[in-house]
Amino acid sequence: MKDYGLTEEQRLIRDSVHDLAHDKFGPHAATADKQYQAPVHNLKPLAEMGYTGLFMPEQYGGAGLGVMENVLVVEQIARYCANTAILYSCTDGATPRAILALGSEAQKHAYLPAIVRGELLTAWSMSEANAGSDVGNVQTRAVREGDDFVINGSKLWCTGAQVSDLFLVWVRLTNDTGMKGMGAVLVHRDTPGFTIGKHLDLLGLRGTGMAELVFENCRIPASNLLLEAGRMRELLGVLDADRITGNPPVCLGVAQAAFENIVRHVKDRQQFGKPLADNQGLQWKLADMAMDIEAARALLYRAAQRVDEGNPSIVDTSITKAFVNQMAVRVTNEAMQLAGACGLSEDYPYERYFRDVRGMSIGYGTVEIHKSSIAREVLSGRYTH
Template identity: 65%
Template sequence: MREPELTEDQRLIQETARSLAEEHFRPLAARADREYAPPVGNLRILAEHGFCGAFIPEEYGGAGLGLFDTVIVMEQVARNCANTAILLSGTDGATPRSILHLGTEEQKRRWLPRFARAETLAAWSMSEPEAGSDVAAVRTRARKDGDSYIIDGAKTWCSGAQVSDLFLVLVRLSDEPGMRGVGAVLVERGTPGFTIGNHLDMIGLRATGMAGLNFDACRIPADNLIVPAGGMRHLFKVLDADRIAGNPTVCLGVAGAALDGATAYLRERKQFGKALSEFQGLQWRLADMAIDIEAGRALLWRAARRIDANEATPMDASVAKTFVNEMSVRVTNAAMQLAGGYGLSEEFPFERYFRDVRGMSVGYGTTEIHRNTIAREVLEGRYAA
C-alpha cells in the first residue's frame, strides 16, 4: 500500500529496506529461529545501506535520520525477520542513543561510528531476578575505586547479549534509596570479571542471543560512567524513543507479515468447492486484522513524529506500545486460526509470528506498567479525551 503521509525520500527508504529484507532476511528467518542462530550478517547488510544506527548524526558516521525514518525501516525488517529487527533495535536503541544524548564527546567519537558500520553491536541491561520494571530495586552494584568502578551483581533477559560488544548496564552507584542511587555504566565484552551466560530459551525471538550477565569484581574505567546516580530521568527520556522504534515497531512488522500470509493462504486454499477467501466470515477476520494494523501504525507514527518534534508526552510511547503489543497478538493468533492445521506447523511461518510477538508485551515495561503511566496522566489532568 502507498502511504500518503510519506515524503518521496521516506518512500525510497521504505522501499529500499523492504527490498533488502525480502531478498536477504526472509529466506533465512525460519532457519535462524530453528537453530537459535543470531543473524548478525544481516546487520552488516543494513549498515552498507546506512540503516544501522541510522539516527546517528553524519559527523559520527551515521545517516542522521529521525525516529520516524527509523520506524519505517524497522517495520520492513521485522516483516521479514523479527530476530534481525531485535538485533537492529539494540544497535539503534538505548545504548547508542544514550551515548549520543548523554555521553561524553570521547564516548561519542569512540563508539558511534562503529555502531553505524555494524562493527560493534550494542545491548542494554536493566532486568534482574528481583528488578524488572522496578528500576528502583536494582541491586547490581558499582562502587568507585580510584579511577575505576568495580561491579558486582547479575542481570537477566538481556537481548543480544551473546553477540554484543558493548553493554549499557543499570547499576546502583550509591546508598541513596530507590532510583536516587541508580545510574548506568558502559561495559565492554571481554572485560575481566564480566561473563555472559548461556542462551535463555524463550517462546519466541529465539535467535536474538538473549542471556544473563554476571559481574564478579568487574573493573571498568571511571570514564565508562554514562548516567550518574540520580540521573535516571534523563535516561528514561532517551528510552521513549527506543520504546517506539524497537519493541512495538517489531510487533507491527510481524503483524503485517501475518496478515499477508493469511490473505495468500485464503486465496489459495479451497474448501466446499470455492476459495476460502470467498467466505464472508473469513473476510471479516481479515478486515479486523487490517483495522488493527492500521490503528497500530497510526499510533506509532504519531508517537515517532512527536518525539522527532520534541513534543512527546509520557502517554505517547505507553499508548502506542500497549496497543501494538496486544494488537499483534490478536492478529498473529487470528492468522494461525485462519490457516487451520497449517497454522500450527513449523513448515509455515504462522506459529513463529505468534511466538515472536507474544513476549513483547512483557519486555520494555509490561503493558500493565504502561497502563499505570496512562492512568496517571489521565488522573493528574495532563490528558483530556
C-alpha cells in the same frame, strides 16, 4: 505500498529496506528461529546501505535522520525477520541513543562512529531477577576504587548479549534506595570478571542472542561511567524514545506479514468445493485484522512524527506501545486460527509470528505498566487532545 504522508526520502528508505529484507532476510528467518542463531550477519548489508546508526548526527558518520525513519526501517525488517529487527537495535536502539544523549565527548568519539558502521554492537542491560517493572530495585553494585569501578551482580533478559561488544549496565552506585542511588556504566565484552551466561530459551525471538550477564569483581576504568547517581530519569527518557523505535514497529511488521500470508492462504485453500475466502464469517475476520493493523500504524506513525517535531509525550508512547502489542497478538493469533492445522506447524510461519510478538507485550514495559501510565495522565488532567 501506501503513502501515509511520507516524504519521498522516507518512502525510498522504506522501499529499499523492504526489498533487502524480502530478498536476503526472509529466506533464512525460520532457520534462525529453529537453530537459536542470531542472524547478526544481516546487519552488514544494512550498514553498507547506510541504515545503521540512522539517527546519529553527521559528525559521527550518521545520516541525522529522525524517529520516523527508524520506525520505517524496523517495520520493514520485521516483516521478514523479527530477530534481525531486534538485533538492529544493537546499532540504533537505546544504548547508542544513551551514549549520544548522555555520554562524554570521549565516549561519543570512541563508540559512535563504530556503531554507525555496524562494527560495534551494543546491548542494554537493566533487568534483574527482582528488577523488571520495578527498575528502582536494581541490586548490581559498582563501587569506586581509586580510578576504577568494581562491579558485582547479575543481569537477566539482555537482548543481543551473545553478539554484542559493548554493554550499557544499570548499577547501584550509592546506598540510596530506589532510583536515587542508581547510575549506568559501559562494560566491554572482554573485561575480566564479566561473563555472558547461558542462552535464555524463550517462547519467541529465539535468534536475538538473549542471555544473562554475571559480574564477579569486574573492574572497569572510571571513565566508563556513563551516568552518575541521581540522573536516571534522564536515562529513562532515552528509553521512552526506544519504546517507539524498537518494540512497536517490530510488532507491526510481524502482524503485517501474518496478515498478508493468511490472505494468500484463504484465497488458495479449497474447502467444500470453494475457496475459504468465500466464507463471509472469515471475511469479517480479515476485515478486523486489516482495521487493527491500520489503526496501529496510524498510532505509531503519529507518535514518531510527534517526537521528531519535538512534542513527545508519555501518553503517546504508552498508548502506542500497548495498543500495537495487543494488536499484534490478536492478528497473529487469528492468522494461526484461520490457517487451521497449518497454523500450528513449523513448516509454516504462523506459529513463529505469534511466538515472536507474544513477548513484546512484556518487554520494554508490560502492557499493564503502560496502561497505568496512561491512567495517571488521564486522571491528572495532563491527557488532552
